[in-house]
Amino acid sequence: MLETLRERLLSVQQDFASGLKTLSDKSKEAKVKSKPRTVPYLPRYSAGLELLSRYEDTWAALHRRAKECANAGELVDSEVVMLSAHWEKKKTSLIELQEQLQQLPGLIADLESMTANLAHLEASFEEVENHLLHLEDLCGQCELERYKHTQSQHLENYKKSKRKELETFKGFRKTTDVTSSICFL
Template sequence: MAFVFTRYEDTWVALHKRAKECAKAGETVDGEVVMLCAHWEKRRGAVLELQEQLQQIPAFLSDLETITSRIAHLEADFEEMESRLLYLEDLCAQCEHQRFKHFQILQLENYKIKKR
């Protein structure tokens, strides 16, 4: 009977030893799973952030198109303003020329009056 108990005791010791080894391996695997979960959670957060940014692209493109259109209108307005400023500059030059001409005519008349 001692032989049977010894055999069961040896089996129990072996089973207990294997159970401890399995528990250690399980703890190691658990640690790695926790690290992997944390790593993939970070990745998931980055993917969600990227997804949010990608969803904003159509609105951004629409805003960019609106701004581009406004810039084109501003460019046309600036060209028109430049044209009008050039016209005003020409008018100012003509007015100055007319004043100078009028001044010269007055001087000529004054000269004729003095000469008489």
């Protein structure tokens, strides 16, 4: 809408300027034609001269007003150009906003998908944590079994060493009993 208004103003301004140029050219031609006339003829055509003078004054006033209108048109044109640029920026911003708003449902779907993935990951982490706790319990049981086994081996070794000592002691005692019986004899 602003572009068509601007185009119309430019075409009116050009038409007006060309019309003024045509009028000023005709006015100059009229002045050139009237200059060759000599002074003796002036009294005869004084009514035409007066009419021509008024006509020239009117055209000069029209020319001044046309220049003023052209200046005002240029001001309006510059304002229209500034407004057009301003609204183009607003339009660009609005288009960008619209594009971002169109991407919003996709973003929401992605967020929902991520939320579901996070919930799934949370469940997986809890499951892994439970398995780790179970593994820790199993490791503790294995260590306890190892410790029991080690302790039972120590006990078994201790028992063996004590049996050997006992057998040695019994063997020593038999030999001492035999020697003491021999000594009594």
